[in-house]
Amino acid sequence: MYEFxxxxxxxxxxxxxxxxxxxxxxxxxxxxxxLPTMKHRLASPSDLIDLGGVAELTGISVENxxxxxxxMTTHAAVAASAEVQQAIPxxxxxxxxxxxPAVRNRGTLGGSIANHDPAADYPAAVIALGATxxxxxxxxxxxxxxxxxxxxxxxxxxxxTSVSFPLPEAAxxxxxENPASRYAIVGVFVAKTGGEVRVGVTGATACAHRGFRLxxxxxxxxxxxxxxxxxxxxxxxxxxxxxxxxxxxxxxxxMTKRAVEACQ
Amino acid sequence: xxxxxxxxxxxxxxxxxxxxxxxxxxxRENLGLTGTHVGCDTSQCGACVIHVxxxxxxxxxxxxxxxxxxxxxxxxxxxxxxxxxxxQQAFMDNHGLxxxxxTPGMVMSALDIVNRNGHELDESTVRKELEGNICxxxxxxxxxxxxxxGAKAMGGx
Numbered sequence: 496m497y498e499f500x501x502x503x504x505x506x507x508x509x510x511x512x513x514x515x516x517x518x519x520x521x522x523x524x525x526x527x528x529x530l531p532t533m534k535h536r537l538a539s540p541s542d543l544i545d546l547g548g549v550a551e552l553t554g555i556s557v558e559n560x561x562x563x564x565x566x567m568t569t570h571a572a573v574a575a576s577a578e579v580q581q582a583i584p585x586x587x588x589x590x591x592x593x594x595x596p597a598v599r600n601r602g603t604l605g606g607s608i609a610n611h612d613p614a615a616d617y618p619a620a621v622i623a624l625g626a627t628x629x630x631x632x633x634x635x636x637x638x639x640x641x642x643x644x645x646x647x648x649x650x651x652x653x654x655x656t657s658v659s660f661p662l663p664e665a666a667x668x669x670x671x672e673n674p675a676s677r678y679a680i681v682g683v684f685v686a687k688t689g690g691e692v693r694v695g696v697t698g699a700t701a702c703a704h705r706g707f708r709l710x711x712x713x714x715x716x717x718x719x720x721x722x723x724x725x726x727x728x729x730x731x732x733x734x735x736x737x738x739x740x741x742x743x744x745x746x747x748x749x750m751t752k753r754a755v756e757a758c759q
Numbered sequence: 760x761x762x763x764x765x766x767x768x769x770x771x772x773x774x775x776x777x778x779x780x781x782x783x784x785x786x787r788e789n790l791g792l793t794g795t796h797v798g799c800d801t802s803q804c805g806a807c808v809i810h811v812x813x814x815x816x817x818x819x820x821x822x823x824x825x826x827x828x829x830x831x832x833x834x835x836x837x838x839x840x841x842x843x844x845x846x847q848q849a850f851m852d853n854h855g856l857x858x859x860x861x862t863p864g865m866v867m868s869a870l871d872i873v874n875r876n877g878h879e880l881d882e883s884t885v886r887k888e889l890e891g892n893i894c895x896x897x898x899x900x901x902x903x904x905x906x907x908x909g910a911k912a913m914g915g916x
Contacts, residue, residue: 501761501778501824530820531802533779543778547825571814595891596871597808597815675803677890 496533500542507551507631507654510544514652517542522654524567524606527598552605552656557582560662566605566655571596573604583624585666585684585757589616592670594677605655611703613644613733614678618703620668623684623695626660644701663688665717667757669750670698673737680738683709683750685758687717694751699743700731709751719755722748763827767792768836776823782816783807785823786833794834794863798893805892808864808871809833815871817891834863837870846870846909855905857896868892869906878914880907 500517504510514520521540523529524547532538546552552567555576562582564573573579574591593599593607593616607617608628621628621637628635631654640648649655666686670679679698683706686693692713694706712721727747732740764773767790774789786792786809797819798806807819810832837844843851846869856862872880872888885903894902 496779498777498779527820534800597817597891600814600816
């Protein structure tokens with residue numbers, strides 16, 4: 496890892512200011528991706544601005560039929576939260592299956608979605624639940640947030656402050672995981688909210704996305720009968736040593752069916 | 760260079776570190792606490808697991824400077840004059856190690872499992888909770904038995 500300036504801040508405003516002063520700064524949340532990336536010299540920021548001391552970024556609450564999770568809330572805290580387990584149990588289970596216990600004690604919701612690893616779990620939930628990403632500048636709808644592999648709508652000096660999840664009538668997440676990394680080879684989150692059924696897919700393609708073809712086959716119902724007949728664009732699927740594009744396309748449908756069944 | 764100070768195994772310590780100094784490097788190289796191991800550079804193996812403010816973390820994936828002011832426990836902090844910690848003793852009694860490289864991380868993760876799940880642990884819970892610790896010798900069977908026995912012994916002590 497190359498040396499950098501470490502900046503510890505205690506407020507969102509101070510973090511933004513530190514970033515604007517930095518030559519080539521990066522925010523660090525839980526650091527569970529950032530630090531390995533820096534160790535491998537795949538990133539070498541001039542300044543690392545640590546959000547770990549920003550108290551206003553942590554916390555879980557339910558307000559006006561929305562579950563609001565602060566960006567620096569750890570996966571362990573989301574998984575163990577009675578409020579999350581009550582409001583959106585599928586989200587608590589998802590958080591409890593990210594990485595491993597030690598990673599969950601450091602990794603955060605905001606860090607996960609800002610990094611947007613194409614195999615991360617949270618993006619599927621953010622998309623399927625129709626969440627809104629609140630940042631230091633604005634509110635971004637889930638569908639506009641994830642723009643490409645490791646890319647989001649965030650500006651360089653913009654910080655995710657919280658994510659607001661409308662409470663669904665039913666929701667479930669099914670992940671076919673890599674047994675070594677626990678990342679999703681394919682993960683599918685299905686949610687029925689306000690009479691509409693949405694499908695969020697991660698791991699399958701370069702970018703977490705809504706499964707519009709799958710949603711069309713479901714037709715607003717939690718009935719997976721039409722999923723087998725869906726034709727997915729195999730040429731857009733990721734293909735690597737873990738799974739071929741054809742296998743991933745198959746897994747998307749299998750995970751969708753399992754998630755729909757788990758919603759019932 | 761920055762000065763960091765923290766409590767490690769009940770003792771106040773301080774040292775000079777670069778921003779990029781990992782917590783595990785600080786423990787091993789500044790403090791000479793070499794019981795915490797480094798087995799990979801991808802945060803997957805768990806040989807470096809310690810407790811920071813009572814929670815398990817991978818000390819290779821945290822900066823020393825981020826632990827400024829923290830309460831840290833490493834494998835060296837478990838045994839006392841009376842003997843091994845019950846979890847260490849259980850690993851010995853159940854032959855829960857062969858080469859021993861992964862064992863400090865296994866024991867520290869095991870204690871975190873007990874903290875969150877209590878003293879009566881079923882096999883599937885232990886196996887799931889140990890996902891972040893890799894052992895290349897044992898095949899895990901005796902590690903799982905050791906964690907269960909250690910958890911029980913801690914409840915009785």
